[in-house]
Amino acid sequence: xxxxxxxxxxxxRCELCNDCDACITACSQIKAGSDDxxxxxxxxxxxxxxxxxxxxxxxxxxxxxxxxxxxSTALSKNAETGLIDWEESLCVDCLxxxxxxxxxxxxxxAELKHVAKCDHCDGDPACVKACPTxxxxxxxxxxxxxxxxxxxxxxxxxxxxxxxCNSEMIMRHSLRKVGPDTVLATPPGCIPGMxxxxxxxxxxxxxxxxxxxxxxxxxxxxxxxxxxxRMGRNVTAMALAGDGGAxxxxxxxxxxxxxxxxxxxxxxxxxxxxxxxxxxASGSTSYGSWTTTTPxxxxxxxxxxxxxxxxxxxxNHNCEYVATASTAFVEDYYEKLDKALAASERGFAYLHIYxxxxxxxxxxxxxxxxxxxxxxxxxxxxxWEYERGGELHF
Numbered sequence: 001x002x003x004x005x006x007x008x009x010x011x012x013r014c015e016l017c018n019d020c021d022a023c024i025t026a027c028s029q030i031k032a033g034s035d036d037x038x039x040x041x042x043x044x045x046x047x048x049x050x051x052x053x054x055x056x057x058x059x060x061x062x063x064x065x066x067x068x069x070x071x072s073t074a075l076s077k078n079a080e081t082g083l084i085d086w087e088e089s090l091c092v093d094c095l096x097x098x099x100x101x102x103x104x105x106x107x108x109x110a111e112l113k114h115v116a117k118c119d120h121c122d123g124d125p126a127c128v129k130a131c132p133t134x135x136x137x138x139x140x141x142x143x144x145x146x147x148x149x150x151x152x153x154x155x156x157x158x159x160x161x162x163x164x165c166n167s168e169m170i171m172r173h174s175l176r177k178v179g180p181d182t183v184l185a186t187p188p189g190c191i192p193g194m195x196x197x198x199x200x201x202x203x204x205x206x207x208x209x210x211x212x213x214x215x216x217x218x219x220x221x222x223x224x225x226x227x228x229x230r231m232g233r234n235v236t237a238m239a240l241a242g243d244g245g246a247x248x249x250x251x252x253x254x255x256x257x258x259x260x261x262x263x264x265x266x267x268x269x270x271x272x273x274x275x276x277x278x279x280x281a282s283g284s285t286s287y288g289s290w291t292t293t294t295p296x297x298x299x300x301x302x303x304x305x306x307x308x309x310x311x312x313x314x315x316n317h318n319c320e321y322v323a324t325a326s327t328a329f330v331e332d333y334y335e336k337l338d339k340a341l342a343a344s345e346r347g348f349a350y351l352h353i354y355x356x357x358x359x360x361x362x363x364x365x366x367x368x369x370x371x372x373x374x375x376x377x378x379x380x381x382x383x384w385e386y387e388r389g390g391e392l393h394f
Contacts, residue, residue: 003149004060004082007118007125011052013135015042028346030121038111041118042127043104056119058105060084061103069100069364082142085358091115108360121390141330151176161194162364163246164358166372167269167328168194170242172265182236183224184209187250188219191244191269191359193276196240206208210372216251216265218257225263236265236344243270243284247310258317261347265340268350279360283308286380291360311352315386320347323385327355328372337386347388354381 024040032039043056059084067075067084071232074090075097077083083370086106091114097106098115106117118125118139128136154175161168166189178221184207186192195204197211212220217239225237239246246254246268257264273291274280281291281303288302296302315322336351342351356371358364362372375381384394 002079003145005120005138005140005142006060006082007057007120007128008139009055009057009136010135010137011047011054013133014053018108022132023127023136023204023245024129026126030126031116036316038109039116041116041227043107045104046160053337056104056107057103058084058362059103060118060120065100065102066097066216069096069114071096074292075106081120082360084117086115087119087121087315087384089115091343095247115270129374148176150207152180154180155394156206159195161190162357162359164368165194165310166192166327166355166357166368167191167271169269170269170353170355171196173327173330173333174240174337175205177239177266177334178236178238178341180207181234182238183221183228184381185212185221185237185239185241186210187212187214187239187245188275188276189245190271190276191240191242211374214245216253217245217250217252218262220253221264221266222262226351229263233348237263238255238344239264239266241266241268242274243268243310244270244274244282247308247313247347248283254314258314258348258350260294260317261278261320263347265344265345265349266351269355270310270352271355271360273357273360284310290362311350311384314350314352315392317348319350320385320388321345321349321386322352323350324352324354326372326376326379326381326382326383328369328376330384339385339387 023042024037025035025041027040028034040153045054045056049171056137056175064077064084071090074087076085078085087228093114095108098108106115109116125138128138146298153172155172157170184205192211197203197209221237221239230236270284271283272285279291279294284307285291285303286307290296290302294303311322321340323336325336340349340351354375357366358368376383384392386392
């Protein structure tokens with residue numbers, strides 16, 4: 001099973017272009033050295049009756065109708081790249097492929113006297129680079145699936161997370177990457193609450209896992225890591241903790257472990273509150289936010305204090321590695337997780353992952369990743385990294 005890169009289209013952003021046609025012009029220029037839009041293999045079609053614009057472009061379909069319609073085998077699905085390849089020497093110009101494509105992705109060019117379609121510009125689409133509003137993006141996260149899908153998911157199916165839970169995604173992505181030579185700590189919060197530790201007498205985690213107090217997660221991990229080192233075993237000591245267990249009640253042990261530069265990979269899953277026990281405010285809850293302990297009404301206007309910048313506090317401990325991440329940008333997260341793993345061999349590594357909560361934040365569960373993305377794009381949750389003795393890089 002293989003995943004492929006793709007060009008994605010956001011019509012809401014395209015509406016901001018005011019018919020700039022930058023993508024069409026860029027395609028024409030790179031394919032024919034002309035500004036004439038007839039040479040473009042991408043078309044933006046205006047929406048009717050107030051509807052947003054639509055994209056006419058080859059979707060590089062998994063089960064392509066154009067290939068099925070081609071009587072001369074001029075079109076074929078490339079299993080390596082995922083693209084629909086067109087072979088001019090085999091094409092008989094019957095145009096049946098244009099009938100088979102429901103996306104308008106392959107069209108006849110009267111000047112060239114044959115059909116033409118998108119080929120992703122050999123992995124560097126000119127239309128994407130030319131788009132001024134980000135309506136077109138080149139999604140390359142398929143490489144992560146191709147690299148990681150054969151690794152075992154170290155959490156069992158059926159964890160009792162809320163629908164759309166971002167924390168479960170973080171858990172599964174992270175431990176799949178870190179691997180089975182891991183001892184895991186999950187203090188009280190949503191992560192053990194969904195069944196990673198102890199659920200009807202069983203555990204949902206396939207590696208050794210323990211359930212520390214809110215106050216001592218990092219110190220217990222530090223002791224375990226030292227014992228494994230004495231035994232001569234190279235084991236990753238890893239924490240998956242909420243913002244309360246990391247930055248509030250558990251901060252003293254977290255700060256101590258960072259100060260000692262203990263060999264720990266500590267991942268804080270920040271949903272900005274104590275969601276597992278009823279959506280109470282934490283130190284990471286942002287100013288003005290509604291929670292059950294900071295209501296919004298005539299007497300109170302949400303949380304009265306600002307958000308604790310825990311990631312920045314950890315950077316000030318001069319840890320081996322500190323970074324912020326988001327599941328909306330998984331390539332960035334996997335790169336940072338690689339660096340954090342390497343850093344945890346030398347000392348303390350800390351990852352702070354922004355994790356919007358559909359239940360606590362009151363947004364539709366289908367919008368979890370979009371809320372993650374908006375947080376980064378608006379700089380509400382900026383992405384950066386810091387390496388010991390170096391500089392902070394956004």
